[in-house]
Amino acid sequence: MNLCCExxxxxxxxxxxxxxxxxxxxxxxxxxxxxxxxxxxxxxxxALLCAAKMKSFDLIxxxxxxxxxxxxxxxxxxxxxxxxxxxxxxxxxKGADKPLARPLVSAPHVHGLNGLGGVELAPSPRKEEPExxxxxxxxxxxxxxxxxxxxxxxxxxxxxxFIKYRELPKRLAKIVIMGGAAVGGNTTPCTEFNVVxxxxxxxxxxxSGVPVVMCGLDVxxxxxxxxxxxxxxxxxxxxxAIFSYQSQQNALKYExxxxxxxxxxxxxxxxxxxxxxxMFTARKAGIRVETRGxxxxxxxxxxxxxxxxxxxxxxxxxxxxxxxxxxxxxxxxMRKYGEV
Amino acid sequence: MIVRKSNIQTFHxxxxxxxxxxxxxxxxxxxxxxxxxxxxxxxxxxxxVTSVCGNQTIExxxxxxxxxxxxxxxxxxxxxxxxxxxxxxxxxADTVHxxxxxxxxxxxxxxxxxxxxxxxxxxxxxxxxxxxxxxxxxxxxxxxxxxxLLLYPELKSxxxxxxxxxxxxxxxNWTPAAEFNILVDPDAAKIVFESGIPITMASLDVTExxxxxxxxxxxIRCVGNQVASVVAGWLEFFYHFHQSLGYPGAPVHDAVAVTxxxxxxxxxxxxxxxxxxxxxxxCRGATVGxxxxxxxxxxxxxxxxxxxxxxFVDLLVDAxxxxx
Numbered sequence: 001m002n003l004c005c006e007x008x009x010x011x012x013x014x015x016x017x018x019x020x021x022x023x024x025x026x027x028x029x030x031x032x033x034x035x036x037x038x039x040x041x042x043x044x045x046x047a048l049l050c051a052a053k054m055k056s057f058d059l060i061x062x063x064x065x066x067x068x069x070x071x072x073x074x075x076x077x078x079x080x081x082x083x084x085x086x087x088x089x090x091x092x093x094k095g096a097d098k099p100l101a102r103p104l105v106s107a108p109h110v111h112g113l114n115g116l117g118g119v120e121l122a123p124s125p126r127k128e129e130p131e132x133x134x135x136x137x138x139x140x141x142x143x144x145x146x147x148x149x150x151x152x153x154x155x156x157x158x159x160x161x162f163i164k165y166r167e168l169p170k171r172l173a174k175i176v177i178m179g180g181a182a183v184g185g186n187t188t189p190c191t192e193f194n195v196v197x198x199x200x201x202x203x204x205x206x207x208s209g210v211p212v213v214m215c216g217l218d219v220x221x222x223x224x225x226x227x228x229x230x231x232x233x234x235x236x237x238x239x240x241a242i243f244s245y246q247s248q249q250n251a252l253k254y255e256x257x258x259x260x261x262x263x264x265x266x267x268x269x270x271x272x273x274x275x276x277x278x279m280f281t282a283r284k285a286g287i288r289v290e291t292r293g294x295x296x297x298x299x300x301x302x303x304x305x306x307x308x309x310x311x312x313x314x315x316x317x318x319x320x321x322x323x324x325x326x327x328x329x330x331x332x333x334m335r336k337y338g339e340v
Numbered sequence: 341m342i343v344r345k346s347n348i349q350t351f352h353x354x355x356x357x358x359x360x361x362x363x364x365x366x367x368x369x370x371x372x373x374x375x376x377x378x379x380x381x382x383x384x385x386x387x388x389v390t391s392v393c394g395n396q397t398i399e400x401x402x403x404x405x406x407x408x409x410x411x412x413x414x415x416x417x418x419x420x421x422x423x424x425x426x427x428x429x430x431x432x433a434d435t436v437h438x439x440x441x442x443x444x445x446x447x448x449x450x451x452x453x454x455x456x457x458x459x460x461x462x463x464x465x466x467x468x469x470x471x472x473x474x475x476x477x478x479x480x481x482x483x484x485x486x487x488x489l490l491l492y493p494e495l496k497s498x499x500x501x502x503x504x505x506x507x508x509x510x511x512x513n514w515t516p517a518a519e520f521n522i523l524v525d526p527d528a529a530k531i532v533f534e535s536g537i538p539i540t541m542a543s544l545d546v547t548e549x550x551x552x553x554x555x556x557x558x559x560i561r562c563v564g565n566q567v568a569s570v571v572a573g574w575l576e577f578f579y580h581f582h583q584s585l586g587y588p589g590a591p592v593h594d595a596v597a598v599t600x601x602x603x604x605x606x607x608x609x610x611x612x613x614x615x616x617x618x619x620x621x622x623c624r625g626a627t628v629g630x631x632x633x634x635x636x637x638x639x640x641x642x643x644x645x646x647x648x649x650x651x652f653v654d655l656l657v658d659a660x661x662x663x664x
Contacts, residue, residue, distance in 0.1 A: 186634060259633070286516065291621060299517070301517045306511055306512045
C-alpha cells in the first residue's frame with residue numbers, strides 16, 4: 001500500500017509488520033514489474049541486493065550506465081552483483097558510456113577504482129543482452145503497463161530513451177530517481193553527483209511532462225548506516241552481507257571524513273521509496289536542472305519554498321525518512337539471503 | 341532556540357560605544373521599517389543614507405528615502421544611487437511595494453534634497469572621515485556597495501562589516517533559485533561577497549521567519565505616535581501582497597539585517613562559504629552556500645537561519661515607542 005505523502009510535511013509513521021505484510025503480499029499482491037537503471041557503485045550494489053529479494057517487485061531488467069566509475073566497470077559490476085544475489089535470471093543491458101553532452105567525471109574516491117570498494121566478485125555466467133539500455137526500457141514499458149523505473153545513476157540512459165521514444169514517459173507508472181538536492185550538494189556546494197554528472201539528461205527527465213520522484217541528498221543523507229550497524233550487518237554471515245560490509249568500507253571512511261554520521265545508502269533509499277512511501281516524507285514541487293550557470297551547473301532547482309512557482313509542479317521532492325524503519329527494512333531484506 | 345556563535349560577526353552594537361553605520365536601501369516598506377529601528381537606537385550613529393534602484397526606480401526610492409528621513413528626523417546626508425544595476429537593466433517590485441515603492445500611509449515631504457555627489461562618493465567620504473571602521477547595512481541590490489569597492493578599493497579597511505538583506509541559501513522568491521535583491525544585481529553581489537569584508541547575510545532563510553502578524557500591527561498602532569501609525573500602515577500594505585501568497589504575516593526582511601547587529605542573541609545561523617551565480621538559465625542571482633563543506637573554502641558570510649519571532653516583534657514595538 002502506498003500512503004500518500006503529497007501534502008505539506010505530512011509524516012506517515014512506519015507501522016506495518018513486514019513479515020505479516022509480505023506473507024499477505026505473497027498471496028494477494030501481484031508483483032509490480034521493476035526496471036532499475038544504475039551505475040554500480042557500492043550503494044547501487046546494495047540496492048540491487050535488496051531489489052533481488054523484494055516480494056513486491058518483479059525485477060524484469062537492469063541497465064548499467066557510466067557514472068560512479070566507467071561503463072566497462074559498472075556493466076560487469078551489475079552482472080556480478082546480480083549473480084551474487086542469485087539472480088542470473090535478470091537480464092542486464094548496456095547503457096551509455098558517457099553523459100549526453102559532457103565528458104564523464106567519475107567518483108573512484110568514493111566507490112574505489114573498480115566501483116565496488118576494491119572487492120572482486122566472481123564473474124557472472126550471464127552476459128549482457130544485445131539490446132541497448134534505452135531500447136530495453138522502452139520494450140519493458142510496452143510490455144508492462146505498470147512498470148516502475150528506479151534510476152539511481154546519471155540519467156543518461158533514461159534521457160536517451162525519452163529522446164528516442166516520445167511516448168515512453170507516459171507509459172511508465174512511476175519514476176523514482178536517486179539524484180539531486182533541493183538544498184546543498186555533495187560534489188559541488190549546490191550539486192549532487194548523479195545530476196551534475198549529466199545535467200542535460202536530468203533536465204530532459206524532469207522536463208518530460210510526467211511526475212518524477214526526486215530522492216536526493218535532502219533525504220539520502222539521512223538514510224545512513226553507522227559503522228556499528230554495518231558491523232551488525234556482517235554478522236549475518238552470508239556472502240551477500242560480507243560483500244556489503246567489505247565493499248562499503250572505503251565509502252564509509254570517506255563519508256565519516258566528511259562529517260557524516262555513517263555510510264549513506266542513497267540508492268536503496270530510492271528503491272525503498274518506490275516500494276512503499278510510508279517511511280518517507282515528500283512534497284510536491286516543480287524541478288528543473290541548471291545546465292548553463294557558472295557555478296550552478298547540475299543544481300536541481302525546486303520551487304518548494306519560493307514565491308515564484310514553476311509551470312509544472314507534479315514532481316515530488318523526498319525530504320525526510322524514518323531512519324529506524326529504513327534500517328529495519330534493509331536488514332529484513334538482507335536476512336533473506338540466509339533463509340533457505 | 342539554539343544560538344550559534346559566529347567567527348565572522350564577532351561583535352554587536354552597544355550604547356557605550358555606538359556603531360558608525362551607513363544605510364543603503366531601496367525603500368521599500370521593509371527598508372523603511374529597518375530604518376525606523378536604526379534611528380530609534382542609541383547603539384547606532386548614522387553617517388549617511390544612500391538610495392539604490394530596486395523595489396522601484398532610483399527617482400522613487402530616493403524620494404522615499406527623503407520622506408522616511410523627514411518622518412524620523414534623520415538629519416544626515418542622502419545621496420542618490422545609480423539609475424540601474426552595474427551591467428543590467430533594472431527590475432522593479434511594484435507588485436510588492438506599489439506604484440510609489442512605498443504605497444500606504446501619507447508621509448511628510450523630504451526635508452532636504454539629496455547631495456550632489458553619487459552614492460559611492462558619499463559613502464567614500466563618510467568612510468574617509470570616520471575615525472573608526474564603519475558598518476554598512478545594505479537592504480537593496482548591492483549596486484552602490486559594489487561601486488564603492490570598485491572605485492575606492494583602498495577604503496575597504498574602513499568597512500568593518502556588511503550586514504545585508506539578500507539571498508536565500510535554501511529558497512528564492514523572485515525566481516525559484518534567487519532572491520530579489522541579489523537577482524537585480526548579481527554582478528554587484530559577486531563583487532561584495534568576494535571582497536573579503538566580513539558579511540552577515542539576512543537571507544530569505546531567516547527573513548521569511550521574521551513574520552509580523554496582523555495582531556502585531558495593532559500592537560504597533562496602539563503605541564499611538566505618528567511613526568507607530570505609519571509603520572502599522574506600511575505593515576498592512578506589505579502584508580496585503582504576502583497574504584495573497586499564503587503568508588500568515590508580513591516578512592519584514594530588511595529589519596533582520598539591523599537586528600543582527602543589535603540582538604544576535606535572538607538569531608541563529610552558520611558561517612558559510614557563499615558564492616553568487618551571475619548567469620545560468622534557472623540560477624541567476626542564486627546565493628550558493630556550501631552547507632556540506634565540499635568546496636574546502638573558508639566561510640565568507642555569517643548566514644542567519646532562524647529568529648525568535650516574538651523577540652523580533654517586541655524589538656519593533658519598542659522601536660516605534662521611541663518616537664514619543
